[in-house]
Amino acid sequence: MSHTVNRDDEEPEPKRYRTLFISDVHLGTRGCQADLLLDFFKHNESDELILVGDIIDGWRLKGGWYWPQAHNDVMQKLLRKVRKGTRVVFVPGNHDEFARDFVGLEFGGVEVEDHILHKTADGKTFLVVHGDQFDVVVRHARWLAHLGDWAYDFAIWINCWFNRARRKVGLPYWSFSQWAKLKVKDAVNFIGAFEETLAAEARRRGVDGIVCGHIHHAVIRDIDGITYVNTGDFVESCTAIAENFDGSLELIHWKLLESERAPAAKTPALPLPARRVAAE
Numbered sequence: 001m002s003h004t005v006n007r008d009d010e011e012p013e014p015k016r017y018r019t020l021f022i023s024d025v026h027l028g029t030r031g032c033q034a035d036l037l038l039d040f041f042k043h044n045e046s047d048e049l050i051l052v053g054d055i056i057d058g059w060r061l062k063g064g065w066y067w068p069q070a071h072n073d074v075m076q077k078l079l080r081k082v083r084k085g086t087r088v089v090f091v092p093g094n095h096d097e098f099a100r101d102f103v104g105l106e107f108g109g110v111e112v113e114d115h116i117l118h119k120t121a122d123g124k125t126f127l128v129v130h131g132d133q134f135d136v137v138v139r140h141a142r143w144l145a146h147l148g149d150w151a152y153d154f155a156i157w158i159n160c161w162f163n164r165a166r167r168k169v170g171l172p173y174w175s176f177s178q179w180a181k182l183k184v185k186d187a188v189n190f191i192g193a194f195e196e197t198l199a200a201e202a203r204r205r206g207v208d209g210i211v212c213g214h215i216h217h218a219v220i221r222d223i224d225g226i227t228y229v230n231t232g233d234f235v236e237s238c239t240a241i242a243e244n245f246d247g248s249l250e251l252i253h254w255k256l257l258e259s260e261r262a263p264a265a266k267t268p269a270l271p272l273p274a275r276r277v278a279a280e
């Protein structure tokens with residue numbers, strides 16, 4: 001028997017999950033870590049892949065074309081996943097808001113949805129939504145609470161149309177993180193307010209938890225009985241959320257894993273990526 005050396009054998013089998021959630025890739029911008037994302041896709045597979053918004057940065061593309069080969073490779077990889085049997089769902093965010101016009105349609109087998117309800121293997125229901133829809137609510141949470149449901153719904157409506165109008169006239173997305181000016185105390189307050197607002201939305205809809213992105217701050221935490229899950233981003237922290245086949249969720253730091261994989265790495269285990277609220 002001959003033993004041919006197949007180059008592919010050098011790579012370990014990809015790890016398989018029931019579901020993978022990623023968001024805030026920002027393809028089309030220089031900050032996008034497309035190479036790390038391709039590396040992540042090479043080592044991780046899933047029955048379902050949910051893209052939780054801001055995958056393509058349509059706002060930045062207006063200001064100048066930046067689309068290197070690696071960004072193309074990510075798109076090709078996503079389409080190849082569909083062909084190989086992965087269910088890929090795209091839930092647009094504010095930066096790829098143009099895709100919201102195509103909700104309910106399919107592109108290359110990728111399903112576009114405004115939001116989805118994801119049922120885990122252990123029977124929990126999660127609302128999956130990018131999260132930008134709640135920026136105005138987050139900012140005005142304190143007095144909105146006194147006005148009741150109509151004000152809350154109105155704030156979400158205003159948020160949607162205000163930013164749609166800004167995009168039409170070529171203005172950048174009004175972002176809460178810019179408003180917060182990245183001061184540590186404000187950023188911490190903002191993250192907390194965002195997390196609480198989205199957990200409240202999950203409670204309002206009677207589901208067990210929420211999966212979102214938008215603020216580039218990955219975490220899995222319990223907020224008064226609601227499981228709040230944020231996928232983070234592939235700009236600086238390079239994080240993803242995985243659902244195992246038993247329904248349990250885990251946060252993957254891909255930069256961290258890559259450094260651990262490199263046998264020649266002299267640096268000790270990296271600390272967790274700096275927690276910053278990036279350009280949302």
Ligand SMILES: [Mn+2]
Nearest residue numbers: 054093214280
């Ligand atoms: Mn966003």
